[in-house]
Amino acid sequence: MSELTSDSGRDPSDSVAPAKVPATRSTLRRQSRLPPTNVDALLIWPRGGNSGDMLIIDACERFLRDRNIRTWRSDGSIEEAALAGDAEYLADLFSAFRGMVMFPGGGNVGIYPDNEMVRAAVIRQIGARHRCLIFPQSAVQPEPALINERVTVWCRDEISRAILSKSGILTELVPDIALYMDDLIPKAPGGVGVFCIKRTPGGDAETINHGIAPDCASADLTLSQPLDRIIDTLSAFELVISDRLHGGLIALMMRKKVILLPVGYHKIKSFYSTWLESERGAAFAETQKQMLEQSYKLQFPTTDFAMLFCRYAAPAFERFLLRA
Numbered sequence: 601m602s603e604l605t606s607d608s609g610r611d612p613s614d615s616v617a618p619a620k621v622p623a624t625r626s627t628l629r630r631q632s633r634l635p636p637t638n639v640d641a642l643l644i645w646p647r648g649g650n651s652g653d654m655l656i657i658d659a660c661e662r663f664l665r666d667r668n669i670r671t672w673r674s675d676g677s678i679e680e681a682a683l684a685g686d687a688e689y690l691a692d693l694f695s696a697f698r699g700m701v702m703f704p705g706g707g708n709v710g711i712y713p714d715n716e717m718v719r720a721a722v723i724r725q726i727g728a729r730h731r732c733l734i735f736p737q738s739a740v741q742p743e744p745a746l747i748n749e750r751v752t753v754w755c756r757d758e759i760s761r762a763i764l765s766k767s768g769i770l771t772e773l774v775p776d777i778a779l780y781m782d783d784l785i786p787k788a789p790g791g792v793g794v795f796c797i798k799r800t801p802g803g804d805a806e807t808i809n810h811g812i813a814p815d816c817a818s819a820d821l822t823l824s825q826p827l828d829r830i831i832d833t834l835s836a837f838e839l840v841i842s843d844r845l846h847g848g849l850i851a852l853m854m855r856k857k858v859i860l861l862p863v864g865y866h867k868i869k870s871f872y873s874t875w876l877e878s879e880r881g882a883a884f885a886e887t888q889k890q891m892l893e894q895s896y897k898l899q900f901p902t903t904d905f906a907m908l909f910c911r912y913a914a915p916a917f918e919r920f921l922l923r924a
Contacts, residue, residue: 629677629686634693640670641700644678646718651822651830652778652846653706659777660704660735663913671702682721683714694725701732705756705777709734709764710741711805711865720745733920736774738867742767752920754913757870772916775875775909778849782906785853786831789900791838797821797847799863806863807843812888814841822847839895845871852882853905857898859883859891879903 628635635642641664645657657673664671681689701722708715719734723745726732734746736756746753746769754774755761765771794816799807800823817837821830822844830850834840840851843861845868851858858881860868872884881901883894 627675627677627680629680629689634689634696635674635677636672637693637697637699639672639699640664641672641702642678642697643671643673643702643704644718644722645674645704646679646715647676648714649706650846651825651827652844652850653704655778655781655827655846655850656706656735656776657704659780660702663735663777663780664702667917669700678722679718682718685721687721687725690721690725694722694727694730698729701726701730703732703734705735705737705754709737709739709746709753709760710743716743716745719743723748723751726750731920731923733917735777738865738871739763740865742769752923754916757866757874759866759870772912772919773874774912774916775905776845776849776871777909777913778846779853779905779909780913782853782904782909785850786835787855788831788835789855791836791856793817793837794839794841794895795834795837797840797842797844797851799823799843806865806867808862808864810843810862810886812841812843812861812885812891814888814891816841820844822850839898841891843868848882849905852879852901852903855881855900855902857881857895857900859885859894859898861891862886875908 643661661671661673703719723732730750732751734753736754738756739760742764747767752770753764754772755764756774756776761771761773794814796814796816796818798818798820800820801807821833834851834854834856839857841859842848843863848858848860860872862869869884876882879901880899883898885891885894
């Protein structure tokens with residue numbers, strides 16, 4: 601099987617708009633070719649995510665390239681092989697590849713089976729010369745494949761870290777990597793009125809009926825809208841209320857006032873208590889009454905969120921590199 605000999609050369613810092621892989625694109629696997637093995641890192645990302653997931657993958661690639669790590673952002677070949685049970689393709693790849701294996705962050709450890717299947721299939725093929733990093737995640741329960749001395753999981757909240765660490769998984773506490781894109785998100789403090797980013801009922805395993813229904817404009821913006829359209833929509837508003845974590849984080853990076861709402865597990869509440877309790881521009885509400893009370897107290901945020909991310913990510917990444 602032939603292999604590709606160079607990476608994509610794409611610079612994710614050129615734009616904040618997520619770059620989606622066209623559905624009709626022919627992957628290297630479909631051409632009976634291997635991904636490049638002369639790069640420093642493979643960035644493996646299961647498809648089918650929303651705009652928040654696309655922001656995460658762009659941020660992961662940017663973080664690696666900013667550290668001069670030659671990275672190949674998978675075209676879907678590795679993920680297709682993992683989901684199809686094509687162990688031969690994966691074995692051929694990892695017998696030749698000598699670098700690092702990276703998975704993007706998100707809220708899916710122990711909750712979304714397709715993501716778990718991809719991670720497990722890849723980790724089964726890595727050898728002593730490989731190191732694997734999973735960028736900041738929330739976790740509901742451990743995944744057996746992650747209990748591996750060559751695998752490090754960055755957890756983006758205290759509860760998730762406790763769940764995974766208790767099972768023997770090697771963890772670090774690091775904020776959501778979307779915050780690394782803070783300098784690329786247009787700033788728009790001010791505005792008038794309220795916008796609510798609300799999950800589509802029954803849309804995923806995290807959605808609940810939290811009973812909070814502000815009387816304002818509302819849409820499930822980050823489910824399908826591109827980042828530039830999300831920013832355009834939110835720019836006019838003073839306050840953003842969101843039960844999607846990345847909807848709230850995008851608004852904070854725009855310097856909007858933000859109230860975060862609960863989902864079906866600890867993801868948003870624990871992220872808030874871990875990183876945002878001291879942020880005057882952010883609040884968490886579990887009832888309509890709390891939401892109304894918090895809305896009068898908020899100020900426009902001034903935190904450098906990329907600096908917050910790097911304060912924890914930079915030393916954690918150095919420790920990861922030293923574990924060779």
